[in-house]
Amino acid sequence: MIKEELLALLVCPLGRAPLRLEGESLVCTRCGLRYAINDGIPNMLYEEAELPAGVKSIADLECSKTAEAKPA
16 A cells, blocks of 8 residues: 555656556546556556556647646
């Protein structure tokens, strides 16, 4: 389980939107990209994240289209 203090600090690396905890994943509140949590450690590499249903590529995500979207 991820600590609330850590969750409050983490944001989507693409658009800097907040994340919400859903089971064993962190989900971007803006684009829906799903980052896996393995052994309590979130994998924040957007290249390895699970795309939301109906999205075929990172370029189609809302976070990657925003003016502030600059991968960390």
